[in-house]
Amino acid sequence: MSALDALPAVSLEEITERAALLTRTDRKYLVPREEVEELLAASPAALRALEIDGRRRQAYLSLYYDTVDLASYRAAATGRRRRWKVRRRVYVDSGASFLEVKTRTGRGESAKVRIALDPGREEADPLTDPLDGPALDEVRHLLAAADCPVPVGPLRPVLTTTYDRATVLLEAEDARLTLDEHLVWTGPEGQTRHLTDQVVVETKAGTRPSSLDRALWRRGHRPQRLSKFATGLALLYPALPANRWHRTTGRLHPAA
Secondary structure: OOHHHHOOEEOHHHHHHHOOOOOOEEEEEEEEHHHHHHHHHHOOOOEEEEOEOOEOOEEEEEEEEEOOOOHHHHHHHOOOOOEEEEEEEEEOOOOEEEEEEEEEOOOOOEEEEEEOOOHHHHHOOOOOOOEOHHHHHHHHHHHHHOOOOOOOOOEEEEEEEEEEEEEEEEOOOOEEEEEEEEEEEEOOOOOEEEEOOEEEEEEEEOOOOOHHHHHHHHOOOOOOOOOHHHHHHHHHOOOOOOHHHHHHHHHOOOEO
16 A cells, blocks of 8 residues: 555545635655655655545646747746746546636736636547637637737647646645656657656645655755646757756656
8 A cells, every 4th residue: 555545535625625725835846756655654744635536646637738839838938927828627537627727927926717618629639629719719818818928820739748646635734735646748749758757746835835845855855947838848849948947857757
């Protein structure tokens, strides 16, 4: 039995209520899988694992859209103050699917909006078709409202990520962490990179670091600038500008 499976369970409703922080700091780490097991097993904090329909790990699929010239990626790569990201998020186990639009304003504020997709689009292949119709109109409206550059042309699929996510609640701290394993990046031409021996660990706590942050620091791990979208494209297309993620991609050990 893994350390995750040995933890007491917590429901989705409770973990959402307990960890709904007004002010939250997210920190991401790349951690070898065996160290994650040790971290959970040795934690002095009381931990509980999210369980949905008897599962401790939920399968995720994210499909990212961008312009032909990768305007979204390039805005992030050059650190532009006003930038955006559009993805389709699929919760594989339940079949639920949403379109998510993330924006960052000139004041450094971030926002994420979920859009209900037109069920009629499900008859097409969402992994290969460009974003169009009412969904694209809504994306453009949201970008304009956030004063972000609005793409004129179509948005096409540029990257797919799949992974298994586990979520752990820190009982006494109203904080949580997510553990993303078996991460696979796939480009539109079918090229892939697999993260086989590392886990993307993200802590979500208040302004003060959680006890698991401090435990990671003691083990020599420091927060990384890690975007699955940006690092995935940088790995699949080495010619793209990627200086902002050079430290992170240097620590990744993906297999083709």
